[in-house]
Amino acid sequence: MRDTYDLVIVGAGPGGYVAARKAARMGMTVALIDRGPVGGTCINRGCIPAKALLHAATLYREMEGCERFGLHADGVSFDLQKIYRYKDMAADRMRRELEEEFCRLGVDLIRGSAVICRDRMVRVTDEEGKVSVCQGKNILVAAGAKANLADIPGMELPGVMTSEELLTADAHRYDRMLILGGGVIGLELATVFQSLGTEVTVVEISDRLLPNMDREFSDALERILTGRGIRICKESILERIEREKESGRLACRFVCDGRNNKEIVDAVLVSVGRSSATEGLFESDVPVKLERGRIVVDDFFRTNIPGVYAVGDVTGGIQLAHVASAQAAYVVERMNGRQPSVIISMVPGGLFTPVSIIPSCIYTDPEIASVGLTEEEARRKGVPVRCGKYVMQGNGQSIITGEEEGFIKVLFAPDSDELLGAQLMCPRATDMIGELATALANGLTSTQLLYAMRAHPTFNEAISCAVEDSRRDFPV
Numbered sequence: 100m101r102d103t104y105d106l107v108i109v110g111a112g113p114g115g116y117v118a119a120r121k122a123a124r125m126g127m128t129v130a131l132i133d134r135g136p137v138g139g140t141c142i143n144r145g146c147i148p149a150k151a152l153l154h155a156a157t158l159y160r161e162m163e164g165c166e167r168f169g170l171h172a173d174g175v176s177f178d179l180q181k182i183y184r185y186k187d188m189a190a191d192r193m194r195r196e197l198e199e200e201f202c203r204l205g206v207d208l209i210r211g212s213a214v215i216c217r218d219r220m221v222r223v224t225d226e227e228g229k230v231s232v233c234q235g236k237n238i239l240v241a242a243g244a245k246a247n248l249a250d251i252p253g254m255e256l257p258g259v260m261t262s263e264e265l266l267t268a269d270a271h272r273y274d275r276m277l278i279l280g281g282g283v284i285g286l287e288l289a290t291v292f293q294s295l296g297t298e299v300t301v302v303e304i305s306d307r308l309l310p311n312m313d314r315e316f317s318d319a320l321e322r323i324l325t326g327r328g329i330r331i332c333k334e335s336i337l338e339r340i341e342r343e344k345e346s347g348r349l350a351c352r353f354v355c356d357g358r359n360n361k362e363i364v365d366a367v368l369v370s371v372g373r374s375s376a377t378e379g380l381f382e383s384d385v386p387v388k389l390e391r392g393r394i395v396v397d398d399f400f401r402t403n404i405p406g407v408y409a410v411g412d413v414t415g416g417i418q419l420a421h422v423a424s425a426q427a428a429y430v431v432e433r434m435n436g437r438q439p440s441v442i443i444s445m446v447p448g449g450l451f452t453p454v455s456i457i458p459s460c461i462y463t464d465p466e467i468a469s470v471g472l473t474e475e476e477a478r479r480k481g482v483p484v485r486c487g488k489y490v491m492q493g494n495g496q497s498i499i500t501g502e503e504e505g506f507i508k509v510l511f512a513p514d515s516d517e518l519l520g521a522q523l524m525c526p527r528a529t530d531m532i533g534e535l536a537t538a539l540a541n542g543l544t545s546t547q548l549l550y551a552m553r554a555h556p557t558f559n560e561a562i563s564c565a566v567e568d569s570r571r572d573f574p575v
Contacts, residue, residue, distance in 0.1 A: 100207055100233055104130045106434070107221050107235030109213045109380070112139020114241030114411035114423030116197055121431045123204035130233055131206055132213045132223055139243050141420045142193045144263040149287055151186040152266075153462050156294035160464075167501055177295065183270035209233075215240070216382045219406050237406050237434055240394060241423060242380055244373040244412035249279060253340025258349050259367045262288060273297045273365040277351045279337050280370035281308040283461050286324070288368060290463050293329050300330040300362055302337050302353050309461070313473045316524055319504055320463060326503075332360070340367060375413045391415075400430050422457055447542060448515040452480060456540045460529040465505050468532035471520030471539050472510055484510040484519055487545075487569025491525045494564075495556030502526060507565040509535070509545075516544040516573070527558050534562065545570055 106122045108115045111133035119131045136143055155177075162175045201208055211225040219235050246261035248254050260268065262284050276292055278285045281303030293299045301308075301324075308324075308331065309317045321331055335355040343350050343363065351362045375393040388395040388403040393415035400408045408430050411423025425441040432439045444453040454471050461467040477484045491497045491505035505525035512519055521535040538548055545566050553560040 100130065100209060100231055101128065103234045103236070104128045104207075105235070106130070106237045106239060106431070107219070107233060108132065108239045108241060109215065109221065110139060110241035110243055110411075110413070111135075111137045111208070112241060112243050112411065112423065113141050113420040114243075114427040115139065115239070116201075117424040118239050118241065118410070118427035118431050119201065119206045120204065121428055122434070123201075123206050125431065125435045125437075127431075127435070129204075129206045130209055130221075130235070131201065132209045132211065132221065134210070134212045136194055137197050137201075137208060138190070138194050139241075140263065142190050142197075144266050146420055147190050147193055148186045148266040149262070149284070149291075150462055151189040152182065152291045153287060153464075155182045155185060156291045157464050160294040179270040179272050179295070182295075186266075213380070214382055215380060215385060215387075215407070217385055222382075235406075237408065239427065239430060240380065240402075240407065240409040240413055241411050241427060242376045242413045243423075244418060245376045246369070247372045247374055248369055249337065249371050251337055251339055253342075253349075254369070256340055256342055256349065258365065259340060259369060261369050265366075265368055271366075275348075275362070275364040276300070276366045276368060277302060277337075277349075277362050277364045278368045278370060280372075281305070281331070281333070282370060282372075283309070285368065285370035286320070287462050288370070289324065289329055293324075293327055298328070298330075300332065300364070302332045302335045302351075302355070304334065304336060306334050308333070309467075311459075312467065312469060313475050313508070313522060315474075315506075315508075316467055316469075316522060319506075319524060320467065323465070323503055324463075335360075373412060373418055375415055377413060380413075399433060400426055417455075417457055419457065419459070425457075442540060445540060445542075447512055447517045447519055447539075450482065450512065450519075452482065454519060454539070456536055458529075458532045458536045460532065462529060465502060465525050466528040467522075467524045468528040469520070469522045470532055470536045471518070473520060473522060474508065474510060477510060477519065482519070483513050485513045485569050485573065486510050487565045487567070487571075489561050489564035489568055491558075491561055494525075494558060494561045496558050497525065497561075499556065500526065507561050509562070509565045509569055511545050511569055516546065517542050518544070518548065525558050525561065531559050531562065534559070545573070 105127035107130045119129050122129045211223040214222045223231050275298045278301045281301050289299045307317045332355040337353040341350045349364050381387050394409040396409050410426035412418045429439045444455045446453050458470045487509045489507045508522045510520040518539050548566050
């Protein structure tokens with residue numbers, strides 16, 4: 100470890116490792132500090148393990164239903180231990196790839212707990228208690244966030260877990276599970292465990308699943324999940340969790356539809372959001388500005404301390420891995436006097452309000468993806484839109500693969516014809532949204548979106564159909 104670096108990064112998740120890679124390629128000396136393995140929550144306890152489990156669970160469900168395609172697979176089963184080993188192998192491979200790249204680039208990976216002190220000094224304490232100190236000409240804080248627990252009696256009981264604990268625990272087959280929270284993480288893991296034979300109940304305080312999505316999408320997903328046997332309890336409040344003396348299982352008491360309910364389960368997954376991980380991050384005499392536990396930054400991700408920046412979950416806002424990565428790239432490019440290669444939001448022609456160009460993806464089956472304005476959001480903000488929609492039941496690839504339900508919506512400005520938003524619910528939606536995010540970022544119109552042909556038969560050609568639908572009353 101050097102005494103001084105051009106850039107010291109605290110946190111080796113998507114924000115930290117992207118910043119380290121980009122800074123090293125630009126010739127900066129870089130230290131990347133984290134108490135855990137490289138990759139942060141995303142690679143080790145979040146995105147990658149969860150999506151690996153989703154992939155395995157979806158394959159198993161498809162194998163069980165393969166008779167509709169004229170196939171026969173007798174005695175289809177799964178080995179949960181091997182599924183978990185596959186999950187761990189995926190995370191391990193990503194860690195190795197990053198570590199090898201950092202070795203080639205000359206990035207110093209430092210394992211330990213970091214505390215940011217005055218004068219951009221960073222004190223690092225390793226697992227054995229050994230303390231070392233380095234200084235950064237610049238410091239980037241990318242310490243991420245931690246999963247919240249609800250303020251409910253029984254949260255401390257064994258078997259009550261956050262997603263991070265569930266994804267790092269030993270493989271265990273649950274007969275029944277209650278999931279508190281009908282957001283992205285809760286529904287993705289509900290999909291996993293239901294597919295693997297667990298009876299799942301989702302308890303959500305809101306009047307719908309995925310509160311940030313258009314109701315049309317949340318209602319459609321609810322129909323699909325309910326059809327597969329997942330019990331959905333909306334406008335419901337979990338009051339307490341108790342340990343049953345005789346069975347040792349968990350008794351969950353909650354109110355749904357004004358009536359008291361009791362579910363006996365083997366595990367409770369608590370998925371009620373995440374909070375910025377700033378506790379103990381700064382020395383007490385460092386006057387960093389915090390607001391409700393998050394680091395306050397300006398439009399350039401600068402804190403109130405010169406030379407200290409912060410990106411990603413630690414700043415609050417949209418908590419997505421690719422957001423932290425984009426912000427990190429933006430900061431490093433500005434440090435080096437480069438024109439930033441990424442933008443987070445833009446103001447389409449004819450509008451006076453910024454539109455986010457951050458894609459949001461949900462890896463349920465079918466997948467859901469969104470970028471820009473939704474129809475409900477446009478209505479709330481008083482933004483006029485021209486909407487086009489295509490139902491996927493008529494799409495050739497959807498017919499071939501036997502999809503249950505899906506559709507695509509696109510929103511355009513009535514006057515300028517620029518794309519304002521898009522929402523997809525179909526297979527490969529999380530891949531397809533990239534095209535529409537690029538179109539939104541570049542101010543493309545419906546006319547321009549139709550210039551390029553989309554291959555047939557593909558799920559992607561449905562974008563053309565939705566765009567065409569938006570032009571029903573649009574002058575050619």
